[in-house]
Amino acid sequence: MGKYNSIQCFCEFCKNNTQNKKDIRKEEVNLLKRTLENIESQFETFQVLNEEGEIVNEELMPELSDDELKELMTRMVYTRILDQRSIALNRQGRLGFYAPTAGQEASQLGTQFALEKEDFILPAYRDVPQLIWHGLPLYQAFLFSRGHYHGNQMPEGVNALSPQIIIGAQYTQAAGVAMGMKKRGKKSVAITYTGDGGTSQGDFYEGINFAGAYKAPAIFVVQNNRFAISVPVEKQTAAQTLAQKAVAAGIEGIQVDGMDVLAVYAATKDARERAVNGEGPTLIETLTYRYGPHTMAGDDPTRYRTEDLDSEWEKKDPIVRFRKFLENKGLWSEEQENEVIEKAKEEIKAAIKKADGQPKQKVSELIENMYEVLPAHLEEQLEEYKAKESK
Amino acid sequence: MAQMTMIQAITDALRTELKNDENVLVFGEDVGQNGGVFRATEGLQQEFGEDRVFDTPLAESGIAGIAVGLATQGFRPVPEIQFFGFIYEAMDAVNGQMARLRYRTGNTMNAPITIRSPFGGGVHTPELHADSLEGLIAQQPGMKVVIPSNPYDAKGLLISSIRDNDPVVYLEHMKLYRSFREEVPEEAYTIELGKANVKREGTDVTLVAYGAMVQASMKAAEELEKEGIQAEVIDLRTVMPLDIETIIKSVEKTNRVVVVQEAQRQAGMAAQIVTEIQERAILHLEAPVLRVAAPDTVYAFTQAEEVWLPNYNDIIEKVNKVINF
Numbered sequence: 001m002g003k004y005n006s007i008q009c010f011c012e013f014c015k016n017n018t019q020n021k022k023d024i025r026k027e028e029v030n031l032l033k034r035t036l037e038n039i040e041s042q043f044e045t046f047q048v049l050n051e052e053g054e055i056v057n058e059e060l061m062p063e064l065s066d067d068e069l070k071e072l073m074t075r076m077v078y079t080r081i082l083d084q085r086s087i088a089l090n091r092q093g094r095l096g097f098y099a100p101t102a103g104q105e106a107s108q109l110g111t112q113f114a115l116e117k118e119d120f121i122l123p124a125y126r127d128v129p130q131l132i133w134h135g136l137p138l139y140q141a142f143l144f145s146r147g148h149y150h151g152n153q154m155p156e157g158v159n160a161l162s163p164q165i166i167i168g169a170q171y172t173q174a175a176g177v178a179m180g181m182k183k184r185g186k187k188s189v190a191i192t193y194t195g196d197g198g199t200s201q202g203d204f205y206e207g208i209n210f211a212g213a214y215k216a217p218a219i220f221v222v223q224n225n226r227f228a229i230s231v232p233v234e235k236q237t238a239a240q241t242l243a244q245k246a247v248a249a250g251i252e253g254i255q256v257d258g259m260d261v262l263a264v265y266a267a268t269k270d271a272r273e274r275a276v277n278g279e280g281p282t283l284i285e286t287l288t289y290r291y292g293p294h295t296m297a298g299d300d301p302t303r304y305r306t307e308d309l310d311s312e313w314e315k316k317d318p319i320v321r322f323r324k325f326l327e328n329k330g331l332w333s334e335e336q337e338n339e340v341i342e343k344a345k346e347e348i349k350a351a352i353k354k355a356d357g358q359p360k361q362k363v364s365e366l367i368e369n370m371y372e373v374l375p376a377h378l379e380e381q382l383e384e385y386k387a388k389e390s391k
Numbered sequence: 392m393a394q395m396t397m398i399q400a401i402t403d404a405l406r407t408e409l410k411n412d413e414n415v416l417v418f419g420e421d422v423g424q425n426g427g428v429f430r431a432t433e434g435l436q437q438e439f440g441e442d443r444v445f446d447t448p449l450a451e452s453g454i455a456g457i458a459v460g461l462a463t464q465g466f467r468p469v470p471e472i473q474f475f476g477f478i479y480e481a482m483d484a485v486n487g488q489m490a491r492l493r494y495r496t497g498n499t500m501n502a503p504i505t506i507r508s509p510f511g512g513g514v515h516t517p518e519l520h521a522d523s524l525e526g527l528i529a530q531q532p533g534m535k536v537v538i539p540s541n542p543y544d545a546k547g548l549l550i551s552s553i554r555d556n557d558p559v560v561y562l563e564h565m566k567l568y569r570s571f572r573e574e575v576p577e578e579a580y581t582i583e584l585g586k587a588n589v590k591r592e593g594t595d596v597t598l599v600a601y602g603a604m605v606q607a608s609m610k611a612a613e614e615l616e617k618e619g620i621q622a623e624v625i626d627l628r629t630v631m632p633l634d635i636e637t638i639i640k641s642v643e644k645t646n647r648v649v650v651v652q653e654a655q656r657q658a659g660m661a662a663q664i665v666t667e668i669q670e671r672a673i674l675h676l677e678a679p680v681l682r683v684a685a686p687d688t689v690y691a692f693t694q695a696e697e698v699w700l701p702n703y704n705d706i707i708e709k710v711n712k713v714i715n716f
Binding site: 005119122124149150152153154161162166169171172173174175176177178179180181183184190203206207209210213366369370371372375376377378 | 416442447448450452453455456457458459460461462463464465466483484485487488493494496497498499500501532533555556557585632633634635636
């Protein structure tokens with residue numbers, strides 16, 4: 001060969017050799033394709049309850065008492081009512097920024113239900129229900145919506161950050177919270193949420209990668225509701241599942257039916273156990289759908305979603321499915337559900353009233369919240385605003 | 392007392408605070424085994440263990456993001472951004488998140504984080520290593536920005552920054568790292584953040600400077616003295632918050648000011664300082680306040696670096712203008 005290698009030879013040996021090279025090439029291409037296909041085929045959607053409320057995966061059915069099952073249903077119904085009322089209140093101008101939650105109850109509440117009080121939640125802006133069930137009083141959730149900082153002041157013992165607005169920023173922070181828990185020797189986890197769009201952010205990968213590298217006790221939840229405002233998940237990535245993104249970070253990943261509260265709960269419970277046992281973080285993708293608009297600030301889903309798609313997902317509804325399951329077990333009735341609905345409505349009314357009674361926010365208070373000790377320039381500005389406010 | 396370079400004083404401050412407070416964590420790219428690319432963390436992992444001094448994956452946003460998370464668990468993180476030009480990768484994590492934690496949570500949480508980072512021109516780095524980006528951070532309410540000009544200040548200011556309960560960006564000029572030694576006490580001491588240092592007293596003109604421009608201003612002052620001009624030199628030490636009081640006091644005495652920075656005219660702190668002076672002391676001024684700064688281009692390619700960077704001759708030139716106005 002050497003200097004002759006550019007001359008084509010037609011002897012049998014060379015002809016075969018060329019053919020061999022081609023075959024090897026073909027095999028390489030197939031090999032790469034197989035690797036990806038192998039990975040993607042591993043990520044089946046994990047389900048416990050089907051759309052009819054029947055158990056399809058008996059051995060993975062989580063151990064929950066009848067009371068716990070009823071509590072899960074209560075929370076989902078309550079949260080659905082809260083969503084309906086919040087939308088109405090927003091339209092009346094009595095709430096501010098609001099991101100509807102209907103459709104995502106199983107994903108939101110199933111994950112939160114698997115947590116302990118000492119676990120730390122880093123929510124995105126749609127994840128207010130998890131905060132409420134973790135201990136944030138309802139009137140404070142309303143104050144968050146209205147843009148009052150008291151909504152972001154977690155009460156003592158409520159381990160959480162206020163909802164994150166920047167997509168993905170909470171993922172790196174969650175890795176840090178989890179690293180801190182590990183350093184403190186705590187038996188708790190950090191759990192954070194983003195959507196399908198969030199998985200395209202650099203911070204998403206940095207977060208799961210840091211947590212993986214330090215084996216930090218974190219749970220990363222991706223609520224794949226199929227649309228990042230209007231952009232469908234198919235345009236977000238070539239990946240067939242979002243759960244498989246865990247593979248690149250070397251951490252566990254699982255895709256679950258996000259309309260099946262038992263599957264979501266079971267996956268989170270398992271991830272939590274692994275995390276506190278020092279086995280590292282988990283990425284959970286929940287397949288879900290938001291029935292409403294992205295937020296109440298003028299988004300019109302008919303511009304990017306069809307009615308067919310909406311009704312296809314409404315058939316999977318987490319509450320309908322779980323109600324069937326509980327009714328079959330004799331654990332739930334219309335009467336019980338109405339009780340929950342009435343209770344929710346009353347509490348929402350009372351919470352709005354309490355939020356209305358909150359003292360108006362002052363710019364001087366915002367100035368005081370900038371630093372532990374105010375620097376001279378802010379002291380001057382504080383005096384200026386205090387004078388304005390006393391007029 | 393020991394003679395130390397600025398980088399030794401920085402290592403000494405880190406060691407002091409790692410010993411002083413078990414919540415202090417030092418981390419970043421190459422800070423562990425390797426002791427940092429400039430050896431600022433030399434020996435610290437060996438001394439304090441991998442749990443407290445550790446290498447991170449190579450991702451600046453992740454580094455700043457975990458700092459916020461660690462702060463919620465009661466830690467006092469001291470992350471290193473390997474070169475400050477890389478801060479662009481972490482702008483949301485710093486200005487969007489860290490800076491706002493106290494404010495956002497209505498004063499129920501805080502971020503006692505000190506980001507250390509080398510910056511500064513004259514050492515022939517590739518792109519995005521030497522840029523003076525202090526203005527980007529100083530313009531974000533909630534942040535503090537500290538820039539030492541000598542070994543003694545470097546130790547005291549770093550200890551103060553680490554002990555501060557709000558986020559601080561602490562910038563280390565690369566040209567000053569090993570350029571000279573001075574006496575640095577072995578014990579812990581603090582230098583109050585937000586307080587400038589009148590480095591040289593004078594009556595004819597005030598030079599307001601920070602970082603490597605303090606040295607240039609001192610040299611200019613020495614030259615000016617030969618011409619009979621007494622320049623007062625103020626080393627800001629902290630550029631956010633600014634010590635406006637010290638600046639104004641000096642302006643009232645000298646009636647003439649030149650603000651000196653290594654950053655471009657449109658960047659840095661000079662415009663803010665000039666504005667504060669005209670708002671508070673215009674009737675004391677005998678001449679417009681002038682600036683010495685780099686031109687408004689992207690940081691110079693190394694072949695043009697020496698001309699691009701402001702130097703003591705540029706300062707003398709501007710001083711003569713305000714004196715002869």
